[in-house]
Amino acid sequence: MDPLIPLTVAVPLLAAALLAAFSPFVTRRVIELSSIAVAAAVTAMCLLLLSGASEAPLVYWFGGHMPRDGLALGIAFVVDPLGAALAAFAGVLVTATLVYSWRYFDAVGVLFHSLLLIFLAGIIGLAISGDLFNIFVFLELLSVAAFALTGYKIEETGPLQGALNFGVTNTVGAFFVLWGIALLYGRTGALNLAQMGETLAGGPVDSLVVTAIALLATGFFIKAAIVPFHFWLADTYATAPLPVCILLGGVVSELGLFAFARVYWTVFDGALASSHEELRILLLAAGALTAVVGAVMSFAQRHLQRMLAFSVIAHAGLLLVGLGLMSPAGLAGAAVYLLAGGLVKASLFMCLGILQHRLGGVDELRLHGRARHMIFTGTLFLVGGLVLAGIPPAGTYAGKALLEEEANLLGLSWVTPLFVLVSCLTGGAVLRAAGKVFMGWGPPPGHSGGEEDAQVGQETTVERDRTPAVMFVPALVLLTAAIIIPFVPGLLGGSEAAAVAFADRPAYAGSVLLGTRHPITEARAHEWTVPTELIAGAASVIGAVALAAFTLRRAPLPQKALGKARTGAERVVGGLTKLHSRHIGDYTAWLTMGAALLGGALAAALL
């Protein structure tokens, strides 16, 4: 067994404990440098695991408790390429965040660094664990670290409220997951994913199995911010410190979807094999709804951080559509899109952090034209908007093209227009903000309504003259990575092969319980540069630019021409905004209703 596997989690945890213990005795620079070194080393370890796992999944049994006659006694890490890639991606983002926050916080203590390393260990454990209860433990570990990090700015009420909403809703989510685990344990007497899957595959699909998957899905979807479990996310991400948002927006929301996919394909896929079609409809519907709500709300925001927060929700919806295709090719497309989208969102959050650092705020109207001199950051933000819209041949385009091709093969022709619409709105929102803030285009801010001012958090008047290199360079590197993803040799084909292994439950169970070796064979990804996809990609970008231009025009359009369409759109946005009331009681009510509806829908679909 490869000792590298446990070290990916043990090293950051040990470093976090040591940093906290010795913090009174060392200087801030030592803490910063050592945490960056640890995060970079862990990233390198994850990349090594990725190259090892690309040949065949690696299994590691803690405490030396190997399975006996196919019975799992201990806890296993099962490193497959998709899990290892997610772990490495998290490592990259945490390293970038540590570099980025070198200059961001005036008084950053050891607590921030310790918590970030714990957070990294939690993500890695979640990504490669092969045990359902262990997944729950790591999900809680990274959540607890995240709750504290989002409330970092204790002198303001907004972040504390956001952190509280985050903590309450996500802890309720954890209860759902735990309840689901308890039901499954009662049925299968196991916690090992492969073992549970084997037992369930031989048994009936009854009320217990349906309830268990409904509870697990609810818990994971709360973490992933799927409509109607998404309300907390906008409040939290809009107020959290921007360095924390890099991680939250880059990778954390997607972890809920990853956990759902992992549990579905290792535990439930055998038992529910005959209900693929029904499950597909359900997941696609939830994904499409989430994507549209997130995209529309994103375009309606003027507070840039809240705008990107809704963009994160829209992306979670698109990823759920990818999972909902219920096929390896859909998984592969979702993996590529997760990577590229995560990178570009992280980079955009970094740009917002630069704006905050330089100009003391991130409100589109207040910053109108004030960033004209920030040419480099402006260019980065503009390109980020285009990549977010999925400009060919960037990684976001490739991910969407793979998903659209697979959807077309399955006869789901509505997926492409949905993706184009969501890309137009989320990309257009960023482009519009770029035009206003960095170019000074559009009508200058007049009297803004009282209600909209509620969106503006605490803004300071501090202005600084220079952008620190430690803030700009990570943003540039991540954005470049998001663009060149499709050209990394073997990445697209590799993710297809990895997705085939991810979704192969019998092979997974064999390698975990019996120790058989299941080599991952080469696979060819869908073509991603075919004319139809290029047209869809171009349409997304043109649409985004057109939407941005439309809102940036100086002269108001004649009211008659667009009157009806306009009031209609305003009514939709107004209604949606009203639903996002920032009242935690509302959120809990929606969450409870959502859980009941999801349970009912799953019961109808699976029985």
Added chain:
Amino acid sequence: MTSRGRRGLFLTGAAGLALLLLWGTAGLPDFGDYQHLYGLTLNAESVAATRATNAVAAVTFDYRGFDTLGEEFILFAAVLGTALLLRAQREEEEEPPEDMAPDRRPPHDSDAVRELCLGLVAPIFLFGVYIVVHGHLSPGGGFQGGVVLATAPLLMYIGGEYRGLRTVTPEAPLELVKGAGTGGYVLIGLSGLWFGTSFLDNALPRGNAGDVISSGTILALNLAVGMAVAGGLVLLLTEFLEQTLVLRSRSRK
């Protein structure tokens, strides 16, 4: 949403959810009808294999010791997070408490409470140590014993000896105890990698079942957890006491 609408939405959803849960729970095996191989195997072999007479400890610190590592760090992260949220802010200053009722005299300290609390400090401390080191033999262990240990300083506070409490619980050594306990768990795990076959392998001599010094790493891990929990809880306690005993500046934005 109006409060009426919210209540309606919640109650409808909650009713549906309750039905779902009842319906799902109906699929569980009957009470007392346990037939799963995993639990039966561990019950049958754990004492002989680990020499821990408490099978629960054998599961939490040996077979599933890696889960417990994560749980210990959840507690650690929660303590760090609380310290982060309760940290002193730049514009905050310590103020002497303001006497809200100058015309009334403070109640006389109860000698009974004081003597009882201070008298209990040492026995409680000893009891906590007992619970920690007997975790592999009887119910208890590092988590439970650590909480008992942290009760001793709390008794000092209730007994009216806040100053004495601060002298016996200075922050830097507490951080060290907590860090050593938390990091110690990982180090014991690494020792398994070094001396045995894998991370958290129980590679220490296991002794005889029933002895205090037995069960190899299970005892060592309990000690580590006891330190981490006791240190972490006392730090939490002092953080919260400082919030209430030292008045924060009232300038709220």
